Structures are given as C-alpha cells and as structure tokens.
C-alpha cells in the first residue's frame with residue numbers, strides 16, 4: 003500500500019523515532035531538532051503529527067507524498083494525459099470509423115477530385131488500341 007495515509011503514517015513513525023533520539027529525558031527532547039533532521043519546519047511537523055496532510059509541493063516532496071498540479075483535460079477524449087499528445091488507444095472499430103471518415107473527406111476534397119479527373123484523362127488518352 004502506497005496511499006497518502008500510509009506515507010504519512012510512515013513519516014510520523016520516523017519523526018517519533020527521531021524525536022525520541024533527540025534526548026534521553028523528556029525535557030531534552032526537541033521537535034525543533036526533529037523537524038530540522040527531517041527537512042521541514044517545526045510548525046509543519048507539529049501539524050503533520052496532528053493529522054494534517056500538507057498541500058505545499060516542497061513539503062510533500064520531503065515527506066514522500068505525490069505532488070498534485072492542475073492538468074488541462076484532453077480536448078479529444080476528456081481524460082487527463084501527462085503527455086501532450088493523446089495516448090488513449092482507439093478500438094479497431096473506432097480506428098476504422100476515423101479512417102473511413104478521413105477517407106471520405108479526402109475523396110470529397112476538390113484537390114483530390116481534380117487529381118482523379120486528371121489521372122482519368124491520362125488513362126483514357128493512353129488506352130491501348
């Protein structure tokens with residue numbers, strides 16, 4: 003399990019262990035030293051020990067939590083891709099439909115029609131006889 007709560011629990015265990023190691027007697031133990039050893043501020047550490055999940059990316063990286071960023075959804079499929087290009091795989095049916103639609107559009111275009119007419123004229127003029 004690597005969900006956020008597991009990561010946070012692990013971090014708290016580590017922090018408690020460090021805290022206990024900062025002094026033999028309770029009055030010698032220090033959350034400030036513990037926080038410094040972990041790379042966070044004392045305030046952050048206290049809040050995390052109290053159950054808070056930090057939102058700040060720099061703190062989340064230190065703790066080992068995934069960092070969230072706003073991602074625009076794909077204009078084609080509405081999913082969230084990390085890559086710029088759509089990576090959603092098409093089913094063979096959808097791929098066929100897309101290719102067929104592209105073929106129809108290609109066939110109907112004036113450019114294609116004039117090229118077809120040209121090649122038709124060429125073929126007729128070169129017919130054997």
Ligand SMILES: [Zn+2]
Pocket residue numbers: 076077078079080081083088089090
């Ligand atoms: Zn997509």
